[in-house]
Amino acid sequence: MITIKDVAEKAKTSVSTVSRVLSGKIPVSEPVKNKVIQVVNELNYQPNIAAQSLKNGKSKILGLVIPNVRDLVFPAAIRGIEDSAQKHGYTVVLCNTDEDIAREKFYIEHLRRHLVDGFIFSTARKGHEHLLKLKEYGIPFVFLIRNMGNGVDSVVVDNFKGAYDAVSYMISRGLRNIALINGPIDISLYKQRLEGYKFALKGESMVFSEKMVVNGVYGWEDAYQAMVNLLKAGLKIDGVFATSDSKAMGAIKAIKDYGYNIPEDISVMGFDNSDLAALADPPLTTVSQPFYKMGVAACERLLKLIEDNSKIKTKIQVLPTELIIRKSIK
């Protein structure tokens, strides 16, 4: 392994000077600087990150904590984060928690001690208040997609409005009996989507019925079952708003299995505009979350928090959703 000492010797100067040339912050005379740069290139020298990290307490590694990469919602966001991190010379450690608090804490403890300069969490939900305590430790972090309270920097979408727009659109298409297949409401974004759904109904003076909503649904198999139950209950349903594309796919499958046509008999609205939405049959009308952009924004915000040691004010970035009209709504 080539060290700074090797470079110094070959360039006939001291390690201090080599370090200064590399950091670029401290003036070094032109000839010395050029010689050093030349040797660095010849030797293909790269500073040892562990040593740098030990010295200045920065590792240039970011921790990304999510429930599960297999959930279609995350890959695009991950790409946004990683592309942006890479551009700034940072690297990303990926941690899946399966919503398990113990595993989440394990990762935090493990990475906190100088392995990671900051965190991005997509695991905020009730019961995970321990995340808020990271503030006390002074380690920078931001919430992505999901968040909690207003005290933490976040990049999210306007979930209330996204849901409101979706349901309003369904109503404008003549749908009058719209069921809701929703996620666990201890994740605040599902709470907000529920509120958006209610508010849209109210705006058109349509009655809200508890029977038409199923909360706590996670993943497509679960949504399939929820839809089957709705259908079996003999309710009059002409539309379903599923608060994620996976749930919408499960609902679509159930509706077809029961012999109904989409959208003729029952219309389906998704949420997320994940990579498979266009591929669904029929192609899914849905509310897009700009995951890639959100990932970039979260990463940039985190880098700002890391690099500006000054106290900057907490910022909640709310990106707009967009209604993507395809073929699953009448």
Place this chain on the structure above:
Amino acid sequence: MITIKDVAEKAKTSVSTVSRVLSGKIPVSEPVKNKVIQVVNELNYQPNIAAQSLKNGKSKILGLVIPNVRDLVFPAAIRGIEDSAQKHGYTVVLCNTDEDIAREKFYIEHLRRHLVDGFIFSTARKGHEHLLKLKEYGIPFVFLIRNMGNGVDSVVVDNFKGAYDAVSYMISRGLRNIALINGPIDISLYKQRLEGYKFALKGESMVFSEKMVVNGVYGWEDAYQAMVNLLKAGLKIDGVFATSDSKAMGAIKAIKDYGYNIPEDISVMGFDNSDLAALADPPLTTVSQPFYKMGVAACERLLKLIEDNSKIKTKIQVLPTELIIRKSIK
């Protein structure tokens, strides 16, 4: 930040002894050991990974290099790797390269210098021979899903047999005109699947026709177009073997758009059994790759290479595929 010195002071012993207790490899008297452990817990002390890394040249970080997390093939494998890494006290850095050699090299250079103890690559293909040179640097690495040559530890599937089984099954179901929608054959697994397809045809004395195969297809949009072209060419086709589930989904969409029924008019076979296969309409008959298990195997192999500094012999692990019969084949 709490250091080993703090622990030593509070436990009224030396840092050497604390280090010994923590490593567990060197004998320490019971009372001292107990006192140290107690203080470690009280202070919630965690060793600084950068310092350990600098000292002993091990970071307990693994580099995972893949083309793109958004490709459905990778998330399950990533989970396998990460779960296994975590169990052994390792952490995973995720790197997406988009098949770009410059980006790949950047990551390797950046991480090689003591940031990472070893690599898992899923990016092997023609043009990426520089990966083979990592052997000279003495850094451990393994190939996953894709591989090159026989000189590198790998975890793959029997792609030839998987394809052979798939096509043989199609033939056994009475299909006689089977088109192939295949990936870029400079990725060896696609070459092997092509061979498996040919061999199955030959086994049943069916003629192989160049016109029935499209190579170089990547992703579902591309597969959609390939299928459209096949259909437009006026070929007699009663089955399609698409060498990934995404490609199969694209083909299915095209077939439907042209008014044919699946599987009555045209049967479709996928490959991978990725998370969306069961969700397709009709549910996709496909060849499973045990991605999660493969990820675990690759990680375990890499850890072995890292921890046994002795020269162990290169091992190519070939896991079996399995034909998953659903509804897309007549």
Place this chain on the structure above:
DNA sequence: CTGAAAGCGCTTACAG
């Protein structure tokens, strides 16, 4: 502008 030296937090021969 430049070099010698201290020190970041560990681990591990070395001596006892």
Place this chain on the structure above:
DNA sequence: CTGAAAGCGCTTACAG
């Protein structure tokens, strides 16, 4: 079994 000391590869006051 235990402690003092050296050293991993850097960066950065300190002195010149």
